[in-house]
Amino acid sequence: MIRFWPVLLLSCAAALLALILCPLIGPTPMDLSKLAEPESLESRLFWLARLPRVILALLAGGALASAGVLFQALMRDALATPDTLGVSSGASLGAVVAICFGWADSARLGGLWVASLLGAGLVLLIVVALSSSGRNVSSFTLLLAGITINSMCVAVMLFLQSVTSLGRSLAITRWLMGGVDSVEYSTLALLCLFVLPAAVVLIWRSKDWNLLAVGQSWASAKGLDTRSSLRLGYAVGSILAGSVTAITGPIGFAGLIVPHTLRMLIGPDHRLLLPASFLIGGAFLAACDTIGRTIFAPAELPVGVITALLGGPFFLWILTSRATMKN
């Protein structure tokens, strides 16, 4: 706990730096002196294209990383991510259904958004029902249930994609590629409504996650109502992952790299780990997206490509180093 404030300040600085620097970097050079002129190309690029995109990356990366930290603690499994419970697949399935049945066609309804939030919510209900049913459900069972929900969602998506029209099937493919894009500010406001309160609750209950990360019986012995804490944890984590996925589509590995790197650097105390993951996770995704939209300009790489290319080897490294530790 000695380094609490320095680490937190450093994380804040990283997120702030990403917020200021990333919008200035891109395929079109930015002349800073023209930024204040409202009609200049620079100010349009900054306000309409880059700033909303960087804010979305900060929110999405922060939400996915902190949800990753949380799920890893609740399930006591280093490989748990926001996708593990199937919430992201639920959100994806909702979006695919919306595209398939034309709920996304009308100009005035955010059908896609509503449907993917409903999808995430439905999976969340299943998870909460499982974790609060009379029996004592282990995190291992939840993990297996999550994998099963994932497979079922993927199966339904593949089914819908194969029976729908070519145009809709292409739209589904594009959506499933996932990625951060220049969204409207109203979308960002809506996302904030979900992400910020959830993140606050998460950080506020850090002590509970610390106890649960050691073990449920330990936590009960310390006087924690483990069942309600677990339920709250799964609900909040799912809200974070689901609301982000509804906007960005699936983004792989963001919930894995940042939590593990930080755990190694600053230790497993959630009072510090959670806020740091939220801030650094956001900065990381914003940086990845800046790379993705710049290196092959005018073509862009989905941010998932960058995070997965960094995250894939990292994942393998965790696996092998865990194996050597056991030996």
Place this chain on the structure above:
Amino acid sequence: MLRLIFLLLLALSTFAQPRRIVSTVPGLTEILFNLDLGDRVVGVSEYCRFPAAALAKPKVGSFLQPNIEAIAALKPDLVLIIKNPVRLKQRLEAVGLRVQELDLETMPGILAAIAQLGQDTARQKQATALRSNLEQRLAAVKSKVKQRQRVTFLVGRTPQRLEGMVAVGPGSYLDELMRAAGGDNIFADSPAMYPKVSIEQLLARDPQAIFEMGDSVHEGIPQNRYREDVLAVWARMPSLRAVRERRIFPLNDDLYVVPGPRFAEAAERFFEMLNGGPAR
């Protein structure tokens, strides 16, 4: 004697002509109908919708995933496929079918495919006529171009949003068509043939006209509603010159995305739109 041999050869060649043709590609189906071979077509792909007569033919899957069993059951003596990376020719030949693999990705490729099909089906005369008609119409469009304009063609977009956009890049069929009609693709320097782009690129390159097929989910809805929906989405970005000057062209016709013998018509329509005509 000579006359007899000639007659014999003629009879033989008629005999060798394919009578039952399966086409797995919309563009090739169009060529067959253009060469008056419609009645010999016994099977088409799910995406063959033009001409209307093609809709009534038995379906044999899509051009990359044709149902080989369904094709064999039709007992065709010629199967037409598009150049592909999935070894389709070998797989169809393995079940004893005669296969012709053709390339429709470029306009010269389409012209060559017409000639080849004309030869395969003893319709050389019609094939030559069709080719010269297309070449003349394309040349006519090219000669009319006075001023070149910077344009983009969007083939993908998140429904109702200016996000997740996919544009036409260099080396593609549409790039070639727009260039012939006087449009210079703003994404001609893209490393990808169909690059994913964002509003940043559109703002920075500010095209003079935007051809819009991004809302590909709008299949089968009336053109005027489609147009209204697409224009409403773009109206949110008045910083774009094409929006201010009302030069967004919502297109909802597979004419533009089916490489085939209607390419001259597509080029003519591009030219009309770039020179004051409505989206069509």
